[in-house]
């Protein structure tokens with residue numbers, strides 16, 4: 001291209017930013033028809049964005065977030081696809097994988113159809129994980145069809161009423177996923193141990209929010225993680241462990257990975273930034289920090305960074321959960337003196353995920369810029385079958401970009417995050433580095449915090465079969481029991 005030539009090869013050129021790919025360099029990106037068409041110098045576009053002084057990162061992929069989830073008692077989470085999308089785009093995230101929940105006694109087909117309808121308002125691109133709570137013969141029989149429709153990940157809970165699966169049920173889901181070609185993601189905590197300890201705490205009058213931490217110490221998470229992995233090994237079915245809170249759990253995963261087991265794992269910003277002391281804030285404030293697994297102490301939190309730099313935990317997702325502090329379905333739904341077992345669990349974080357990991361990770365020298373991209377975009381895209389379309393800045397990929405000002409200093413407030421939840425656990429926290437523009441499939445959808453995109457402009461991402469999650473092919477005695485049950 002000759003400079004000054006009036007021929008525009010591209011719809012949009014992002015000029016002179018520091019582009020983070022396998023190598024990090026100052027260059028231009030040329031976008032045509034929503035795709036990255038060129039990476040190089042002196043590109044000419046019908047529209048140009050000056051990115052000098054900014055980092056150009058792939059749009060974030062949040063592979064674990066709860067959006068407009070249907071409730072067992074009726075209704076949905078207050079975070080809608082519209083509000084969650086706005087928060088995601090404001091925070092530099094362009095792709096999300098929320099959940100479709102199958103409740104006991106219901107077929108999957110109908111619930112998944114309901115989520116597809118709800119997601120029609122999305123401004124971000126999305127897929128779903130299908131939660132299985134009731135693996136009856138009829139539900140198991142539906143799994144091949146659901147997976148073939150592009151839902152290549154199932155999710156199971158080893159704790160929580162009324163979601164949890166016992167070992168037999170979990171093995172059945174693993175076997176069904178193996179037959180259908182889907183990944184299984186797992187919430188690992190020991191159901192009976194938590195019930196036993198919670199009942200004892202309540203009997204002793206220890207009911208304040210901080211006792212939520214006491215109800216589920218690391219041993220209950222470590223035991224369930226070990227069991228989840230061992231049973232996955234038995235079936236020869238790849239799994240991902242969700243929201244690892246501490247290194248003693250990560251050690252179980254590292255051991256299995258060293259044996260060649262196809263197990264991956266993630267953590268979330270809350271486990272890297274907050275601590276169990278936050279649950280001991282005055283009054284009922286501690287409820288704002290209740291999530292499961294629980295937050296750990298400061299030393300445990302600080303050690304967890306080593307597990308993301310080592311690669312044992314390959315993804316940092318938000319686990320964004322839709323509970324306000326006030327309101328009929330919020331943390332105080334059972335009053336401001338509710339016992340911890342009666343307080344909804346979960347923290348909002350879809351909009352703050354990238355800024356927190358950037359500031360606390362890259363900014364403080366704990367992780368590299370390349371690590372940041374790997375943890376927040378490339379790895380989730382690879383693991384969940386969204387690559388090569390999502391997760392990287394590469395020719396042929398969707399033009400999903402976060403333009404990042406690495407020097408911008410921001411005090412986090414709830415208003416800045418633009419979600420529907422009435423609080424953020426990070427209120428008042430100072431961060432350095434903030435997204436100033438988000439591009440989704442070549443369209444500028446956020447500029448200086450203002451999100452401009454039409455409801456429904458997000459698109460469903462059906463996931464085709466992919467090699468990454470193929471079973472390892474290691475079966476005890478060479479016998480594939482999952483072919484029979």
Ligand SMILES: [Zn+2]
Pocket residue numbers: 064065066319
């Ligand atoms: Zn979750």
